[in-house]
Amino acid sequence: MTDSLTDPRTVHRSAEFPAQTQHQPGKTEPMNPTPDHGEETYRGSGRLDGRRALITGGDSGIGRAVAIAFAREGADVAIVHQDEEQDDADVTLDQVRAAGRTGVSLAGDLRDEAFATSIVEKTREALGGLDTLVLNAGYQHDVAGFESLDTEKMRRVFDTNLAGMLFTARAAYPTLEPGSSIIVTASIQAYNPSPGLIDYAMTKAAQVAFVKALAEEAGPRGIRVNAVAPGPIWTPLIPATGWGEERVRTFGQDAPLGRAGQPAELAGAYVYLASDEATYTSGAVLPVTGGKAL
Template sequence: MTDENTPDQLIFQNPVDRFPSITPPKQDQPEPGLDAELKPKADRGEQSYRGTGRLEGRRALITGSDSGIGAAVAIAFAREGADVALSYLPEEEEDAQHVKAVIEECGRRAFLFPGDLTDRDFCAELVGKAVQALGGLDALVNNAGKQIAVEDIADLSDEQVTETFTTNIVAMFRISQAALTHMPAGSTIVNTTSIQAYEPSPHLLDYASTKAAINNFTKGLAQQVAGRGIRVNAVAPGPIWTPLQVSDGQPKDALPEFGKSTPLGRAGQPTELAPAYVFLTSPESSYVLGETLNVNGGMPTP
């Protein structure tokens, strides 16, 4: 008989119930949404992620790092020994301050850079400021994204399409271009794509299209900079419980069933994504380039 803290129970965890199967109530937040107001709360790894020093001394810029997946990645990177520059919208300051505090509790440095990635000038300024604050840059996570559900293409405004593409893929071009001028051999770029790149939901036409573009961008850029010793990869999340879903990212009526159609029968938590980003940033993945690592609860992908 074993107690709740034995090594066996920590290692042999059933993925079906390692995290709870949530039934979120119908709720609405103004875009971009806050983790602080999400019901139920998402697990970003504050208590659950354990580091082993795999990113010791790394200097990372992470976009969309105030909440959700980006926050979980930022916390994991800090637990693994990295200093982190956090990029986020000014409206998300409350969440960003929380993540900064968690990082500093880990004994690592965190720098806050609020701003709008649809602004061309801000993208360049962001990279420059991050390099100055961190003392260099050798890891970039392009994670920021915009997702607004629209049921009928007739109601999909030109403004929304433009903002979604600018946020999700154009900003990725701009930030990567600026970052690569500072990145030495051994650096890494990890982009956030989605299951939507393979299985587009009818109500997410613009969002899903950008995610397919990110897959292509990742594979092309990986080949271009491989000779410089810089690796580029991507992570494709499935249904992950974040503020993106309640700030018009999903139809409100669909929220209670969010993620239940996966083979595991539940939505994922942001902290479950973090190890994929850590792996692709660490030297352990030195022969992995142009890959999209799917973390989606078992949903089949090409």
Template sequence: MEQSTNQHHGGKDPRHAYYDSGFAKQQQTPPGSTEAMDPRPDHGEESYRGSGMLTGRRALITGGDSGIGRAVAIAFAREGADVAISYLPDEQRDAEDTGRLIEEAGRTALLLPGDLQDEAFCSSIVTQTVERLGGLDTLVLNAGYQRNRDGIDTVPTADFERVMRTNVFAPVFMVREALKHLQPGASIIVTASIQGFNPSPSIFDYAMTKFALVGFTRVMAEDLGPKGIRVNAVAPGPIWTPLIPSTGWDEKLESFGQDTPLGRAGQPAELAGAYVYLASDHASYTSGAILPVTGGKPL
């Protein structure tokens, strides 16, 4: 079902606010692209309206080309932030589309292609953001990699390492570098997952990394609070992004998100407000939080 126009005084019905059926079988080669998805995800291109909550901020978003990262980039720009995004070189087309949306909001877009598995790249994108945008106030550690697993005995070591390096090593490398530049009032936001609380065997190694990121968020909040730096995480449930058709699932797409209390998968646009809140001064007393956006599934 397409987005409903049926409005009640209390707001739109969340069960039918977006596409609420299962998805057709489709597969992509990782990292996947937005253009090939059916239906196309909503990143808030037409709907997000800013109100100046992040005026003058400088943000770096990993995996900012598509999915949740694109939705956050659009929202941050429309709230007044300049935005740097990192992405794999194969995602150049998606990145350029996101860059254009940032610039249409009147803000500076900085595109940073490369692989977060590379420690030197992790450090360099922090440095480039500071040099090109004049500083760094908000770091969004969003990029992630997952693949369907038939069992632990089938996982190639190289692929396991890719999951770990992308999802866990890169955030550590980037925070380590960013601390040279972050000032009191800065915000670090991690994309965790419901998988960090309710893991699925078919993506057990991805789930392991999300457990790690929950711990990382909590311990960094404790460690960096005395420096005036807040650290929080958003824990998405099933969200329709290029990660999903490129995971290696097929039949699972027909029921993807249908087991949530709201009965559907979420759209990237429905995550943006959570990141804006955590980046903004409205969250000045919020640190160490794991904010669930899961369609009602409990963490």
């Protein structure tokens, strides 16, 4: 094989994962192996110079990878996270600031309408504006059987993945300027739902509808609305979902590329959608799934 080519089957861990479990919300430090967020590999080239971004769920996983990439591309970044995720958030902000950009921490619960709304104005005050909104925060839990679907957990899924997303987007939308971008973290679950994630999959399908509907409305204002649909990605959410040892051990092995993805492998998709390279891309769902079809 040519030395300049990277084999996508083996560029990241292709072996099975060790048994592990966490309580929600999951944390990065206990994970084995540690996810790759692009700390050592992502190289920016000024594609987002001067942008001001708000990333929900920006403390770890996909959100951390996006925050690192955005900062290295020239954007200032505010990240939203729960109070108990402050340690992870601090690590992310260290990476943002090491890139020479402003990093802001906003701690709270997006299910709280007042908080989910207030973060927009707090971001504008801290960064001098807001033009890139990444709606990434999410919650999922294992459902052993439909008859056992827990009402409290179901409402947490709906309120985090849908209500919180809508509260923040609604607050930001009126004053976004032409050239602004809204990016939602959807999922392959929107198209290929697993019974054990039935409520989560429902919210991801609704997010796709949100993206397509808002893109229609926002287009005449020069605002683009898109989504990234990850496949199986190794983030703290996985050991905290409540799956058994076998499910965690084989996570992502059924993808055509034979492995789970790493958060770093999604960052470029968000950079593209936020950048001027995507000025004619709106209402799109960009799959990063290891070959799994939407």
